[in-house]
Each structure stands twice: as structure tokens, then as C-alpha cells.
Amino acid sequence: MMTSHYRPPCQACTSCDTRRMAVCSALQDDEVAELERAMSFVRLESNTSLVEEGEPRRRVYTLTSGLLRLSLALPDGRRQITGFLMPGDYLGLADDEIYAQTAEAVVPSGLCSFSVRDMDRLMERYPRLRDRLHLMTRAALRQARETQMILGRLAPSEKVASFLLHMSNRAAAYGRPESPVPLPMTRTDIADYLGLTIETVSRTFTKLKTQGLIRLPDPHSVEIVDKSRLAVVAGLTVH
Amino acid sequence: MMTSHYRPPCQACTSCDTRRMAVCSALQDDEVAELERAMSFVRLESNTSLVEEGEPRRRVYTLTSGLLRLSLALPDGRRQITGFLMPGDYLGLADDEIYAQTAEAVVPSGLCSFSVRDMDRLMERYPRLRDRLHLMTRAALRQARETQMILGRLAPSEKVASFLLHMSNRAAAYGRPESPVPLPMTRTDIADYLGLTIETVSRTFTKLKTQGLIRLPDPHSVEIVDKSRLAVVAGLTVH
DNA sequence: CGGTGAGTTGAATGTATTCAATGGTAGTGG
DNA sequence: CCACTACCATTGAATACATTCAACTCACCG
Structure with missing residues (x-):
């Protein structure tokens, strides 16, 4: 775990x-x-892990810069990325005694870190802190269920389209432009998030590009050309 | 909504x-x-809804008997069941101002019902109640992420096998026998939960039966013949 | 300038889905 | 009591489509 601690x-x-x-x-x-x-x-x-699935949960974090991926692994090596953490997101919402998933940096990242003991004490003292954390946990649960829908019922094009819209919306929520959307993660990460193979992800990007819905200045940034048609592809609007 | 209220x-x-x-x-x-x-x-x-996705959340519930399905719907009618509620489970963990998903009875069910106002007051008064609810929310979040893995990375046989083991474990947690496992929901429900078609679910059951891993006395009960081999099929153990 | 890793593209393969038909069971009404 | 209907589950055959295997490009780094 290549981390360095300082003020x-x-x-x-x-x-x-x-x-x-x-x-x-x-x-x-x-x-x-x-x-x-x-x-x-x-x-x-980049690509270093902060916490590992199964480890005792001793610290919790708030991401201040960069991007983290949360993932679960199968014994045979298959991987499911359950979500990406962006600045402001909290690491440790779902976990109890032990971390339920692995967290790794997609790009160099910075985090505020607290011992669970300190955070518990602070929550005791400031109920609004505790309430906010509970609120964020509920939001994460709704998000996870939305993702279940994407994984279980959307076709590959719909998955990729809704992923792009989701990333665009999150960027906007952080005061960044809706487009072009930066995608710092690899195609493998996207595949492991959407339940696809890397080739299918790549082909789907190409297809959306050919259809004129997006542009790909480079593999890690996507310009959304036609947001409403992309929303149709995502299956979010009745055609 | 065909409900009747009484003591x-x-x-x-x-x-x-x-x-x-x-x-x-x-x-x-x-x-x-x-x-x-x-x-x-x-x-x-049976098959009546208690709460509907998008409705204002005015009441919360604890299931005491029966079985509920939680689901999200797409504009075109596709459906994803995000989970099943069994006795003791709480309805309203993820929701804020409005219900984020629909809850329907799979079989005749009974629930304890509380106004959100009353429950908030009780949580204020009994912190352990609030803590327990937060604990249950975190458990639900871990569960949802586990399901993301199942939906995104498991093959149909693996999905069905892990579903059966999951249902068996839940039955055991409620003090009921591990096998035969009652499956009150329809094949369509199982398909919408696992991200498959009804035909694939049916064929997979038949395959598991042919392999001697399960028996199907009737469509709504599954006898687990070989639990360890079923766990291998589920992808949970290295072969 | 070779080497590595990521991404894209092509061709084949496998498999889940789709479309269709059948069997079984429960409920309804004559 | 027995058709008759409706719904659910199962099974078969054809199809569609994502995956797999493979080749190739490109950028970056030593």
C-alpha cells in the first residue's frame, strides 16, 4: 500500500x-x-489500493481529489466494480467491522482520513454529522439499486449511454462542464462496472461515435454531441 | 391498493x-x-402493491409475514427486482422524501406500519433504534453490491445457483430448514431479479436438476441435494 | 529503437434470447 | 361435475448478439 501521511x-x-x-x-x-x-x-x-476487501475497518475517508474505484472480486479473479468515488464522496459507508470491498485509486488521489474511533466520537457529539452520513448511506443504496437495474436489464449500448450520462451529471454536480466528460478509468474498469467485456465497451463507444451521439477526442474524454438522443439510447425515455 | 388496517x-x-x-x-x-x-x-x-416508486414516503414498515418484492421499472416496461423482503425486514431503508422503488406482495403478507413522523420521534428517543436502522441500511447496501456482482459477472447457472443458496441461507436465518427451500415467487420474478429471461431460468433449473444438484418437487420448492457442488456452480469456491 | 500496455477492430464461436408450441394447474361458470 | 379460460412453467428450434480469440495500432517509456 503505497501511501504517505502528512498534514x-x-x-x-x-x-x-x-x-x-x-x-x-x-x-x-x-x-x-x-x-x-x-x-x-x-x-x-494510481492503481494502488487504499483498503482491501476483508480487512478490518479501522479508518474512514473523504475523497478530496482524484478518483477511486470500489470493487468486489470472485475467487477465480473476475471482478465487479460497484462504483466510482469522486471528490466529496465518503469511503466506508457500507462497511461494518471489516471492509466489504476494495478501494483503489484510478488516478493520483487525496483523501482526508479519520480513525473510526474519532469519527464515532464526532458523530456522537455532532448529530448532524451522523445524520448526514446516514443520508449519504441511503443515497448510496438507491444508487446501488439503480445500478442493479442497469446491470440486469439494459443492453450494452444502453449501459454505456447511461454510464456516460451519469458521469456527465456527476461532473456537472461538481461544477465542472457537462461535456466533454473526462473518463480517467480504463476500458477494463468500465467493462467491470457495466458487466461487459472490454471489447464490447470499445465497440459500443465506436458505434455511438458513428451515430454522431458522441465524439472521442481521445480514449479518456467523451464529448456528448446529442444528449437527448443519448438519453433515448440509454432507455431512460420512451421512444 | 387492496389493504385493510386493523390492530x-x-x-x-x-x-x-x-x-x-x-x-x-x-x-x-x-x-x-x-x-x-x-x-x-x-x-x-398477493400481487398488490404497498408502495409505488415515486410516491411520497409517509409510512415505513416491518414485514412480519409473507414475502415482498422491491422493484424498479423502466419507461418501456422492463423491470428489475432489486430484492425480496422477508419477515423482519424493514421497508423504507433507502428512501428519503419519496419511495425509490415499488413494493408488492408476492404472497399474502402482514406488516407493522408506522408514520415517518412517529418513527422519527421514536428514533430520537431511542438511539439504539436509530443505530439499528442505520446498521440495517449498511447491510442492505452491502447486499445490493453483492447483487451487482451477481448481475454483472455471473453466468446464468451461477446466478441461479447463488440465488438458491442465498434463499436457503435466509430461510436458515429465520430458523426454517435449509432445504427444501420455498420459492413463493414466480419464474418471472426470479428472472427479473437475476437479469435473465423466464425461459433461461426454467432451463437452468432443469439443468441443475439433471445434474443431480437439486430436486424440484414442484415449481415453488427446491430441494438442495448437493450444497457444496451447488456452491461450486455458483462460482463461490475455486474449483 | 525495442518493449509494454491500452485500445480498437475483425472473424469465429458459443450461448442466451426470441418466437412458438405444449402441458399442467387453478379458478370460473354453465 | 365438467368444460372453459387464464396463467404459469417447461421445452424446442431459430435467431441474434455478446464473447472469445486474434491481430494490429498507437502512445509512452526505458
Whole structure:
């Protein structure tokens, strides 16, 4: 696990630009100072894992920059990516005593880190923090079920189209442009997220490009040309 | 919505046999009495819906008997069942202001019902109740992610095998025999849960039967003949 | 300049789906 | 009591389509 621990590179939580997205938005400036005292900062290189499925859960995290993938593995090596974590997202929502999934950095990432003990104490002291965490857990559960639908009932083109729209919406939620959408993860990651093979993902991108719905300046950025037609392909609107 | 409301047919919460499975296990006998005062009982006929995706969430429930299916629907009618609720399970874990999915009875079912207002008040008063609910939400999230793996990365035989083992384990958790496993839901329900067609589900059952792994006394009960080989088929053990 | 990893594309293969027919069971009404 | 209907489950045959196997390109790095 190639991580290095040091004090945050950001000035302070009060001036942190991911705060409005994260669990700490539940706290006021003076309260967040206490959170800050319990916090340490972690930097993570690409393709290194922060937590491993089955490990005891001793720390929880808030992602401040970069991108993480959460995944489950089968004994024979098959992998399912259950989701991607973006800045402001919390790592450790689903876990109890042990981590239920592996978290790895897709690109160099930074995280605020807290011991479970400290976080429990803080939640005890600031109920709004606890409530916010519960709220985020419920949202994650709704998201997971939405993904079940995508995995179980959508055709490959629909999967890829809805994935692109989803990523576009998330980018917009973080104040970034809706298009072009950056896709820092590999085709293999996308395949393991959508329940497809890498070849099918690649072919589907090409097909959407040929149909004039998207453009692919490079493999890791997608320009959405026709959002409404893409939504039709995604199966989200009645044709 | 064919429901009828009346006082519970059971003597009292203190003698309720699903209590140990449900959220109310967090409360002591004297505390559960207050829960009971806020409670009303609902009986639900087969194939009637209790809550509908998109409706405002005004009440929450604990299933005491029967079986419910939770589902999401696509505009064109395709359906994904995200899970089945068994006695002791809580309805409303993921939802916020509105219900995120539809809940329907698979067989005649009974539920304890609470207004969201009452439940919020009770959670405020009994933190262990709130903590238990949060615990159940996290468990549901882990379950949903496990299901993502099943939907995205397992072959049809593996899906059906792991579904049977899952149902068997749940039956055992409720103190019922591991085998034969009752499957009150239709093949269509199973297909919509596993991301398959009804024909593929049927053929897979037949195949597992032919291989001597299960027996099918009737379409709604499955006898598990060889649990370990079934686990191999499910992809859960290295061959 | 060779080497590696990621992505794309082509051809074949396998397999789940689709379309269709049949059997079984339960409920309804004559 | 017995047709008659409706629904569910199963099975067969043809089809469609994602996967598999393989080749090739490209960019990046040593």
C-alpha cells in the first residue's frame, strides 16, 4: 500500500472546495475545526489500493481529489466494480467491522482520513454529522439499486449511454462542464462496472461515435454531441 | 391498493416471533410498548402493491409475514427486482422524501406500519433504534453490491445457483430448514431479479436438476441435494 | 529503437434470447 | 361435475448478439 501521511496541502477545512459536497458540510466552521484536528491526509498513487476487501475497518475517508474505484472480486479473479468515488464522496459507508470491498485509486488521489474511533466520537457529539452520513448511506443504496437495474436489464449500448450520462451529471454536480466528460478509468474498469467485456465497451463507444451521439477526442474524454438522443439510447425515455 | 388496517393479530410485540429479526429487537420490552402504540397493522393480498416508486414516503414498515418484492421499472416496461423482503425486514431503508422503488406482495403478507413522523420521534428517543436502522441500511447496501456482482459477472447457472443458496441461507436465518427451500415467487420474478429471461431460468433449473444438484418437487420448492457442488456452480469456491 | 500496455477492430464461436408450441394447474361458470 | 379460460412453467428450434480469440495500432517509456 503505497501511501504517505502528512498534514493536508489545503489551507484548512474552512477553505476546502470539496467541503460543500462532503460529509463535513454538515458542520459549521467552528465545528469543522474539531474534525480537522482528528484528520490526517493521505495521498494515493494510481492503481494502488487504499483498503482491501476483508480487512478490518479501522479508518474512514473523504475523497478530496482524484478518483477511486470500489470493487468486489470472485475467487477465480473476475471482478465487479460497484462504483466510482469522486471528490466529496465518503469511503466506508457500507462497511461494518471489516471492509466489504476494495478501494483503489484510478488516478493520483487525496483523501482526508479519520480513525473510526474519532469519527464515532464526532458523530456522537455532532448529530448532524451522523445524520448526514446516514443520508449519504441511503443515497448510496438507491444508487446501488439503480445500478442493479442497469446491470440486469439494459443492453450494452444502453449501459454505456447511461454510464456516460451519469458521469456527465456527476461532473456537472461538481461544477465542472457537462461535456466533454473526462473518463480517467480504463476500458477494463468500465467493462467491470457495466458487466461487459472490454471489447464490447470499445465497440459500443465506436458505434455511438458513428451515430454522431458522441465524439472521442481521445480514449479518456467523451464529448456528448446529442444528449437527448443519448438519453433515448440509454432507455431512460420512451421512444 | 387492496389493504385493510386493523390492530395486529398477534398478541403483542413482546411475544412477536419476528421481533428478534426486526428493527424492534433494538428495544427492550418496556420500550417496545411505546413502539406498539404508534403501530398499525396492514394485511396485503398477493400481487398488490404497498408502495409505488415515486410516491411520497409517509409510512415505513416491518414485514412480519409473507414475502415482498422491491422493484424498479423502466419507461418501456422492463423491470428489475432489486430484492425480496422477508419477515423482519424493514421497508423504507433507502428512501428519503419519496419511495425509490415499488413494493408488492408476492404472497399474502402482514406488516407493522408506522408514520415517518412517529418513527422519527421514536428514533430520537431511542438511539439504539436509530443505530439499528442505520446498521440495517449498511447491510442492505452491502447486499445490493453483492447483487451487482451477481448481475454483472455471473453466468446464468451461477446466478441461479447463488440465488438458491442465498434463499436457503435466509430461510436458515429465520430458523426454517435449509432445504427444501420455498420459492413463493414466480419464474418471472426470479428472472427479473437475476437479469435473465423466464425461459433461461426454467432451463437452468432443469439443468441443475439433471445434474443431480437439486430436486424440484414442484415449481415453488427446491430441494438442495448437493450444497457444496451447488456452491461450486455458483462460482463461490475455486474449483 | 525495442518493449509494454491500452485500445480498437475483425472473424469465429458459443450461448442466451426470441418466437412458438405444449402441458399442467387453478379458478370460473354453465 | 365438467368444460372453459387464464396463467404459469417447461421445452424446442431459430435467431441474434455478446464473447472469445486474434491481430494490429498507437502512445509512452526505458
